[in-house]
Amino acid sequence: MYLYHFGLSELPFNLTPDTDFYCELPVYRDAMNVLRVAIESGEGFVKVIGEVGTGKTMLCRMLLNYLEKRAQCAYLPNPYLSPNELRLALASELSIRVARTIDQYQLTEKINRKILKLHEKGKPVIVIVDEAQALPKETLEALRLFTNLETEKKKLLQVVLFAQPELDARLAQPDLRQLRQRISFSTNLRPLDLTSIQVYLSHRLKAAGFTTERIPGGELFTKSAIKVLLRNSRGIPRLVNVLAHKSLMLAYGHGKFIIEAADVRAAARDTDDVSFKSWWLGLLIALGLSGSLYGVVLSGWLP
Ligand SMILES: Nc1ncnc2c1ncn2[C@@H]1O[C@H](COP(=O)(O)OP(=O)(O)OP(=O)(O)O)[C@@H](O)[C@H]1O
Ligand SMILES: [Mg+2]
The missing domain is CATH 1.10.8.60 (Helicase, Ruva Protein; domain 3)
Known part of the structure; x- marks a missing residue:
């Protein structure tokens, strides 16, 4: 490979979001600031929207690093979860030991108790969901219900959603309006x-x-x-x-x-x-179209 040729010790443009390569460009600094402010103010939901490949997972990992000592994070990288699976995943991330057969009501109770306990210890609980556009509606609703736990000043559980723009389209639907209203901070990753x-x-x-x-x-x-x-x-x-x-x-x-x-x-x-x-394709289509137009015009002229 080209490493020796260019005097490199490793590949500079790997596709994995490795935080050692994080570059704090204005767009990411702005997004990180929104996240910090939202988390400090104790609001329920925050969302970060970005097209495919704009750096959501990278930012997600940076946020996890930033919160490591400040909060108890529950990281959900795979959001294809039913509400029950979500509760089990949450329990596992919060180090709650449960049998897989546990009754859902008891599980919710256990999670709520743990969130309260962590709050007493001064640790806010932050659920971070990557690829959140894929969360089923019922699972989003289950997540929203956990954010109902609150003191007079703060939510005891906060949720950060990293998602493609499809999430906004889904949130625009009437049946998700209650969740939409809970999202008090949001930011977009521009190119x-x-x-x-x-x-x-x-x-x-x-x-x-x-x-x-x-x-x-x-x-x-x-x-x-x-x-x-x-x-x-x-x-x-x-x-x-x-x-x-x-x-x-x-x-x-x-x-x-x-x-x-x-x-x-x-x-x-x-x-x-x-x-x-796409530029070439556009050109070819345009040429093809103008060719057929030319044909139509010619055939109109010819006897
Ligand atoms: N701030 C950044 N600094 C350095 N590299 C970055 C940054 N943001 C993104 N990248 C790089 O861009 C690529 C895509 O980033 P990432 O996987 O985070 O995108 P994504 O938005 O999560 O994509 P997808 O929608 O497919 O999940 C990765 O190789 C990552 O290393
Ligand atoms: Mg990603």
């Missing part, structure tokens, strides 16, 4: 702009051991390469990673030390779900 992508690339490269010494000018990606990267990734970090990794491989294959626009374009041609293909 990265040009400056953020530049900072993002440098940050991840540095975290992977890259030093600028052997590169003339100090930047591995040229300005125009970053522009092509932005256009083709639409500012989505996961696509930035895919394209950046492939561009590095291509440049390495050609024995180059600088990534240029042509390398990123070639990487984009080889990648699903990036703008390059």
Whole structure:
């Protein structure tokens, strides 16, 4: 691979959300601030919405790290849970020992008692759900009922939902209006702009051991390469990673030390779900359409 060629100690653009590579760009700083304020003010529900690949799981892990000493977290990475499974998962995350056959009423009681006990010890309980757009309606409702536990000032259990925009569509339905009203804080993960992508690339490269010494000018990606990267990734970090990794491989294959626009374009041609293909597809469709229009016009003219 290209590690030695570029002087890296590990792959800089892996797809796993590894917090060692976390880059505190304005969009993530803003979202983290909203989360901190919401949690400190003791509100019931908070949501973080982001398109696929915009960094929700990464932020979720950063939040878990931040809360480690401050709260008792219950992390639910897989939300395809029935209400009963949710209660069991919650019990397990809160270290409550129960038999799988326990009656649901007793289980709810045990969880409530544990939440109260943790509150007395000064530990707020925070349930963090990733992929929350997939939570069944009944499970969302079960979660809402747990947030009914409160003192005069604060909820005893708070819920942070990380989700794709489909969650907003679901919350707009009338049968979820009660939950919708409980969401007092929310934030959206917008795509990265040009400056953020530049900072993002440098940050991840540095975290992977890259030093600028052997590169003339100090930047591995040229300005125009970053522009092509932005256009083709639409500012989505996961696509930035895919394209950046492939561009590095291509440049390495050609024995180059600088990534240029042509390398990123070639990487984009080889990648699903990036703008390059949709751009070409759009062009082909447009050509096809204009071709058939031309045909219609011609056939109208010809006898
Ligand atoms: N703040 C960040 N700093 C560094 N890398 C990031 C950051 N945010 C996201 N990434 C990278 O972008 C990629 C996608 O991030 P992540 O998996 O968190 O997205 P997601 O929104 O959870 O995607 P999905 O909707 O598919 O679950 C990962 O490789 C991750 O390392
Ligand atoms: Mg995710």
